Amino acid sequence: MATITLDKIEKNYGAVKAIHGIDLEIKDGEFVALVGPSGCGKSTLLRMVAGLEDITGGRLLIGDKVVNSVEPRDRDIAMVFQDYALYPHMSVADNIGFGLKMRKVSEADRKSLIAEAAQMLQIEKLLDRRPAELSGGQRQRVAMGRAIVRRPSAFLFDEPLSNLDAKLRVEMRTEIKRLHGLLGRTTIYVTHDQVEALTLADRVVILKDGRILQEGPPLTLYERPATRFVAEFIGSPQMNMFDGVVRQAAEGSFVEIDGLRLPFKRIDAQDGQKVHLGARPEAIGLCLAEVSDFVSQVEVFEPLGSDTMVSARIAGAMAVVRLSPEDPVARGMDLPLQFDRMKLHVFDAATGDRIETDSTS
Ligand SMILES: Nc1ncnc2c1ncn2[C@@H]1O[C@H](COP(=O)(O)OP(=O)(O)OP(=O)(O)O)[C@@H](O)[C@H]1O
Ligand SMILES: [Mg+2]
Structure with missing residues (x-):
């Protein structure tokens, strides 16, 4: 079970308060989008959930376990970044399987997990290529493949589509939604693109200056914005x-x-x-x-x-x-x-x- 609970989460960078006590409960299998203007704290929040950033105050729970000081690799969470972070000298298959190899998964199991992910992402024919021989959208698929093979109980995405052109963005958006339907894993998706948030998520959380301004299903935010800021941000x-x-x-x-x-x-x-x-x-x-x-x-x-x-x-x-x-x-x-x-x-x-x-x- 992967409910993710943020209980009065705070983050200071030295004297700068980036996150001001955020409460948020994400249900098992739910797709939540965090949106807001640049600098509002989206990445900081996501990185704290992933364990890549220390939590200054409050409690983070995955399931019913407090994980504030649990190492990232022990959180059973996979993160997909904006810049893909692929290894240029490795084939697509090796990139996808790298995390499994580090975890000492056997070669036979690795092969079958890689094949399954490649099929899900429709990149079976690209497994022998290097990242430099791929289009932006294909690289993005490889980055997702690397997350999928680990079978994590939750996925975190930080602006995964922002390096793609408009048409590819729409295609990959559909792809992410399809994968979520297929795998049904808890997902937190960070974007500053409100259209992406509204079309993908079950629930949208709008952040500003390290605080939640409003959260709710996409249509509720569209039809009943609580503030002028939300009204102008959405739509x-x-x-x-x-x-x-x-x-x-x-x-x-x-x-x-x-x-x-x-x-x-x-x-x-x-x-x-x-x-x-x-x-x-x-x-x-x-x-x-x-x-x-x-x-x-x-x-x-x-x-x-x-x-x-x-x-x-x-x-x-x-x-x-x-x-x-x-x-x-x-x-x-x-x-x-x-x-x-x-x-x-x-x-x-x-x-x-x-x-x-x-x-x-
Ligand atoms: N390592 C750091 N040291 C100091 N301040 C930081 C650090 N990382 C982020 N900040 C500050 O924390 C705030 C939140 O940053 P964050 O990267 O979470 O924003 P964001 O919502 O992801 O923005 P963007 O849409 O531009 O990616 C910003 O004011 C930023 O300047
Ligand atoms: Mg960011």
Whole structure:
């Protein structure tokens, strides 16, 4: 069983506090992605789980055993790094089997484990080559093969796809997801690419400055971001933000932006408080009714085939709107637009915290 439990984990590098007391419980077989901006502590956290970095404070448990001072090789965990770290003078087969050889696994067993991993990764034909004779994606597969043959109870990945081009990244992403389905091992996956995190993980943990900002299933983070930071970090193109003011009236709470009054079930704020109104590109659409929320001129439009992305000035801010490819759009055209009232977010302008209660319930 490989549950991984972080109990008030802290890390100091000298006077620098990199991780500020993180609590996180990862279930057996769960795929968790750690995301956040550069320097937020993702690698530090992963390296502490792997045993490559000392833990300053708190407890790390694998299963029900505290492993703070257990050597990396005794943690039954395999790590895949960004730069693959393959041995250039060894064949693919020897690279994959190197860890097994160090553990004194017999040659016959090594052979069969290597063959099995190579088949799983579809690199059987490459076993005699050297790393220099492989493409980036093939090298990445070899690095994964080396992790797989050890049959660890957990996998740790630190930005394993960031050296690959966009197309290969998408292919290897599918590959990692397929392998997780096949092996069902506990996985922690570090990335700064929110799309990778959302598409791969059962649960996404967003870190900033060594703290967890929010964690949850991908859709929950997308639909109910707890702060403006999370709202803008998750989703591409990013959520549009408009300056607004709260109005509390007998009939309910409203947000006013540029003279437009939008109703909400409840907003926990004083009348007159400044807020940011968030609307994802798909929360703004063409208005078919007679009176639209606003009329905006199309400044840029990008037909992507599946959607058409339109940039237009709304309430004083440049906004991106996701329209259907059937919608008639041209540069310079005046578009009547409206907000989808069920898909708006309100954040306190000062703290960035979400302050409206669920508008859909
Ligand atoms: N060996 C070290 N000595 C001192 N400070 C360090 C060391 N390693 C990391 N740090 C600091 O700890 C913080 C977290 O670093 P970490 O490498 O975990 O970030 P990260 O989230 O993985 O970033 P990136 O996305 O750029 O890889 C940073 O402020 C970094 O400067
Ligand atoms: Mg890192």
